[in-house]
Amino acid sequence: MNLRTSMLTAVSAAIVLAGTASVLAQQSTNPETTQKLAKALAGRTAGHPVNCINERSKMQIIDDGTILFRDGGIVYVQQPRGGCYGLTTGMSLIRPAYGTTRLCSGDINNIVDVRTGFGAGACVYSEFVPYRKTG
Template structure:
């Protein structure tokens, strides 16, 4: 193997190691967002994560921060923490757009997009993780 080829293999290996060891975006929740999430989940118990939930209207969705989206269905609130967050969703000027292909469900792995409500211009993307149901306990 030539010296140049050895150098390329070494650089590729170093890049691979660096990409695996670099810390993922840290989830940081403001005290206000933490309080809002606690209030929304008060009196509820976490259940086993599910892969999919029914499609929801915007009025059934609550944005806590760029890391946390809640979907409400009766006595259950589903907590969604998109992989890597959903940059810009909590700004108040963006909305979440989900394109459903052949289904009426939101699922883990779905790619969703943010769109500026005033200009209609697309922003970032986010990938849904599993949904954690929190169910109201008691009467």
């Protein structure tokens, strides 16, 4: 196991152990962002990170560093490696066609201005942390 894999595993484990509080603590000091994330994860507990989720999961942008995916009763928190800068200013994620029905850690997504069609960069998904309702 290389150092990068070890570090990613350690970070993922820390997120699971700390639950929602950890995700909230990683967010910017923007109260609106913190409130949106807290509302989306209220009454839920973090599970073990997973590598892939269903491509048909409904996406919700929280900020440039946090994306939620909803699939049934599960909310997956995605914090792309290095962020996806531009999402909060009207950019959109366009996934190159891979011929798969899953979104996975390591997938590269293009950031595109949907009004002009111009690319504005790319971002790479990390592991997805599932949050399930408790009780």
